[in-house]
Amino acid sequence: MNVTVIGAGTMGRGIAQVFAQVGNEVVLTDVYQKALETAANEIQKSLGKLHSKGAITEAPELVYGRIKFTEDLSLGRDADIFIEAVLEKLEIKEALYKQLNEIAGENSIIASNTSSISINALSAAIKKPENFLGLHFFNPVPIMKLVEIIKGVRTSASVVEKAIEITRQLGKEPVTSQDFPGFISNRILMPLIREAILALEEGVSSREDIDKTLKLGMNHPMGPLELADFIGLDVVQDIMAVLYEEFGDPRFKPPVTLRNLVNARKLGRKSGEGFYKY
Ligand SMILES: NC(=O)c1ccc[n+]([C@@H]2O[C@H](COP(=O)([O-])OP(=O)(O)OC[C@H]3O[C@@H](n4cnc5c(N)ncnc54)[C@H](O)[C@@H]3O)[C@@H](O)[C@H]2O)c1
Structure with missing residues (x-):
């Protein structure tokens, strides 16, 4: 071919x-x-x-x-x-x-x-x-x-x-x-990442313990905050913004902490810092 x-x-x-x-x-x-x-x-x-x-x-x-x-x-x-x-x-x-x-x-x-x-x-x-x-x-x-x-x-x-x-x-x-916004993967992943960021924002727990919970309790290979850093926080924010606009549903709304990190060019792994330092 x-x-x-x-x-x-x-x-x-x-x-x-x-x-x-x-x-x-x-x-x-x-x-x-x-x-x-x-x-x-x-x-x-x-x-x-x-x-x-x-x-x-x-x-x-x-x-x-x-x-x-x-x-x-x-x-x-x-x-x-x-x-x-x-x-x-x-x-x-x-x-x-x-x-x-x-x-x-x-x-x-x-x-x-x-x-x-x-x-x-x-x-x-x-x-x-x-x-x-x-x-x-x-x-x-x-x-x-x-x-x-x-x-x-x-x-x-x-x-x-x-x-x-x-x-x-x-x-x-x-x-x-x-052809629905976010197809299967991002439609399900983005609210998960968003909820993890909100849990961090609200002081529910530390970033490490939030990630550990999903890894050891739900058998995810990466925690949601680690994964967001891996994808790139700017990319995550862009995808959430598209889903939020298309569905008009607050479960996709990009959190303020995410926006602040992106504006400060802390984009995750690719820039050396996001939710974690690399
Ligand atoms: N990065 C990811 O994790 C990921 C995952 C799944 C899907 N995608 C999608 O894949 C696509 C590409 O993403 P990426 O992360 O590889 O982007 P990227 O920025 O790494 O690469 C895009 C490339 O396209 C080139 N380009 C721009 N206009 C062009 C044109 N007219 N002709 C030929 N080349 C052109 C750019 O020079 C650049 O090298 C996007 O639609 C993105 O949404 C990305």
């Missing part, structure tokens, strides 16, 4: 890597050469680690050799599937879809990795919306097993079936969701 991944950031490079790991030819594109260079380095590092742990048996160079890094989107024109992983901004995605409409074949699948934008809203910019759906991978892509498959009102049943098959070929587990 020929695969074109657009956007070589955190998600796009992971998605390109997992497709290459199972034998597909992949074109990975970005508008910034620097992003492609970082992606090339990170993919090589990740493949080396997976190989040394025995998680992949093929030589890392062979897997890496299947990925073409380029700023020229037209080199990906023959793809059976296009996966869009550019910034989470409607206008940027819509502008890109105009280009994809020109190069995608009659039967090419176009998938968005969006976390929070409606698949139906995005589909309005797609020439063949029956071939369009959401494929929501999780970070870090080479490790996380889940893929949420989001069906738009106009997505065809055969494209959903094909996406389920592709997900399984990647060694991942699909779940299917209708």
Whole structure:
């Protein structure tokens, strides 16, 4: 299968890597050469680690050799599937879809990795919306097993079936969701993180004990505050804000403590401090 991944950031490079790991030819594109260079380095590092742990048996160079890094989107024109992983901004995605409409074949699948934008809203910019759906991978892509498959009102049943098959070929587990804000994952996760932040704000307990409760009492591998730091507090705030606006329900309202940390650029792991120091 020929695969074109657009956007070589955190998600796009992971998605390109997992497709290459199972034998597909992949074109990975970005508008910034620097992003492609970082992606090339990170993919090589990740493949080396997976190989040394025995998680992949093929030589890392062979897997890496299947990925073409380029700023020229037209080199990906023959793809059976296009996966869009550019910034989470409607206008940027819509502008890109105009280009994809020109190069995608009659039967090419176009998938968005969006976390929070409606698949139906995005589909309005797609020439063949029956071939369009959401494929929501999780970070870090080479490790996380889940893929949420989001069906738009106009997505065809055969494209959903094909996406389920592709997900399984990647060694991942699909779940299917209708196009509701936050799909399944963030709709359930965000109120959990929010409640943990409110418990901290109200002085119910310490951050460590809040996290420990979920880890040891409910068997979660990470506590909600740790997880928020891992996702990035700005990203968490943006997702909550979208859900709050869409549902109009206070259970999604971004808490003040979260807003204060984001405004102070304490964004979690990536900035060295969030609820915890790193
Ligand atoms: N980071 C996560 O944990 C996560 C998880 C699931 C889904 N997502 C979704 O995945 C998408 C990408 O997120 P990310 O965290 O990888 O972002 P990122 O900022 O790491 O990467 C985005 C990349 O897109 C590139 N880009 C922007 N416009 C482009 C264009 N027109 N053509 C080609 N490349 C372009 C940027 O240069 C950048 O390298 C978003 O829709 C996000 O909601 C993110």
